Amino acid sequence: MKALNTIFSALVLGGALAVSGVAMAQDAPARDAASLEELLGLVKQGQAQEARENAERERRFAADKANQAKALQDAKAERTRQEQLSSTLEAKFEENELLVAAKQEQLRERLGSLTELFGHLTAAAGDxxxxxxxxxxxxxxxxxxxxxxxxxxxMSGSDKLPRIEEIERVWYEMLREITETGNVVRFNTEVATATGERADREVVRIGAFNVIxxxxxxxxxxxxxxSVLPRQPAGRYNAWAKELANADSGIHQFGIDPTGPTGGSFLAAIIDSPTLEERWHQGGYxxxxxxxxxxxxxxxxxxxxxxxxxxxxxxSSQLKNKTANTNNPLGRVLKIHEDNPGMDAETLELKMSEGVMRETPKLESGLTLLKIIAAVAPLMGLLGTVTGMIITFQAITIFGAGDPKAMAGxxxxxxxxxxxxxLVAIPxxxxxxxVNGRAQRIIHVLNEQATGIVAEHSESSGK
Structure with missing residues (x-):
């Protein structure tokens, strides 16, 4: 009996859960059964509701299946129609190609020699x-x-031809370019300064060569x-240009860039050429x-x-004076003879030679240093060249040798x-x-006078 009660309780709980689930599915408020008969009615009602929902789902599935079949048939029909349309268009395209080829051939026949004329006109207009x-x-x-x-x-298209006015315009522009090349004209236009500011200025155009x-x-x-060139040519060219710009008539001197009509490369090369000071700074330390x-x-x-x-x-003054003066090398050498008149010839000769040798280093002072500088200066230049070449080749290794101008620079x-x-060594x-010539000339005078005094002393001693 106890087991039967347990089973009955489970059935009651399951039925309650089922009724509660049906009620929640229908968005209806759930309520508890008061008796077994009421619980049975609720279970039966839930089964009926589920049956209706299942039938509704089956009906929708069947309708969707029918719609999908109809959509498939419509797609197949559209594909067939498009294939027929494609075939029709392909046939029409082939007909049009034949028609276009015939029209182009007809156009070439009617143009005749005009084709060559228009080709020359196109080339002339391009140049x-x-x-x-x-x-x-x-x-x-x-x-x-x-x-x-x-x-x-x-003119590049095959369906349009130039008008007479356009052909005459090309001829006019060509003649105007030729004519303006030989005119010096003053006009106002916008000019950019070196700082980037733009202002309206009066300028003078010298043919197709320069504008100032x-x-x-x-x-x-x-x-x-x-725009104003950031660097201008030498001062005389600017002076000539200013004189021409402010002149009303007459003939005036002016520096013209002959490459002006092709871009002014000659003037750019002159401007980009470094000055002597810039060249000097390029030598570095x-x-x-x-x-x-x-x-x-x-x-x-x-x-x-x-x-x-x-x-x-x-x-030279001492040579004219018989009295020795110690303010010059010759006087100091002669002073030795005056101080020792009774000395024998050999001793006097040695004394005089000693005096000349004492004066020689003073006269030759600085000559050795000048000689060393003359020898070292080219070596220092070679050192700078080797250092610069090392730096240049390092730059080539990093950036490549694609720009010959940079490598040459x-x-x-x-x-x-x-x-x-x-420049240092040669001067x-x-x-x-x-300097060495001046010093040797004085030393030669000292030796000459010392030898003469010794000779005179030997001669007087012999007598």
Whole structure:
């Protein structure tokens, strides 16, 4: 009996759960059964509801299956229709290709010799357009190449022909370019300064060669814009340019860039060429050291020349005076004879030789240093060159040798120290020769006078 009660309780709990699930599915409020009969009714009601829902699902599935079959039939029909349309269009395309080929052949027959004419016209318009883009005349008459490019694009198609007005316009632009090349014209236009500011200025165009402003500055023409060159040519060219810009008539001297119509490469090369000061700075620290050594050698040589000139003047004065004066080397050598009149000839000769030898180092002072500088300066230049070449080849290793100009510029900078070394060595050798000549001339006078005194003393002693 106890087991039966347990089973009954489980059934009651299961039925309650089922009824509760059905009620929740129907969004209806759940309620507890008061008796077994009411619980049975609720279970029966839930089974009926589930049966209705299952039937509804089966109906929807069947409807969807029918719709899918109909959609498949419609897609197959559309594919068949498109295949038929594609076949029709392919046939039409082939017919049109034949028609186009026939029309093109008919066009060629009707054009005849005009085809060659239009080809020459296209080539002429292309050449003129490329020239006008970089021409200085375009600074006064901008956007001329736009028409030419549009005409070229038009003639490149096979269905459009140029009009008489357009052909005459090409001829006009060509003649205008030729005419303006020989004119000196003054006009106002926008110019960019070296700082990037743009302002309206009065400029003067000298044919197709150069454009200058009223201050004598040369202008560059790039991408349809005029700008002041960051570096100007030498002073006389700017002075000529300023004189021409402010003149009303007459003939005036002016520096013209002959490569102006092709971009002004000659003027750019002159401007980019470094000055002497910039060349000197390219030598770097080795160049500075060579310059310092050269300046020292020059000062030393000039100083020794002044000293030897003064000594030579005193020696010349001593030659005219019989009394020894100790303010010059010759006087000090002669003083030895005056102080020792009774000395024998051999001792006097030794004394005189000693006096000459004592004066010789003073006269030759600085000559050894000048000789060393003359020998060391080229070696210092070679050192700078080797160092610069090492740096240049290191740059080539890192960045490659794709730009010959950069490599040539590095080698040129490296050779500056060699030039500086030679510029120091050559004058130093010449100065050493001059100074040494002055010193040897005085030493020769000392030896000559000392030998003469010894000879006279020997002669008087023999008598």
């Amino acid at each position: 003129l357009s490329s020239n006008i883009e970089v021409s200085l005349v375009s600074s006064q008459y901008p956007d001329r190449e736009v028409f030419l490019k549009e005409l070229i694009a038009k 402003d009223t201050d004598g500055n040369y202008l560059a023409f790039n991408n349809g814009n005029l 080795v160049g500075y050291a060579i310059t310092a050594v050269g300046v020292f050698a020059f000062i030393l040589a000039i100083f020794r020349l002044i000293v030897l000139s003064a000594v030579g003047a005193k020696v 590095g080698i040129s900078s490296a050779l500056v120290t060699t030039v500086l070394g030679l 130093t050798v010449l100065l050493h020769t001059i």
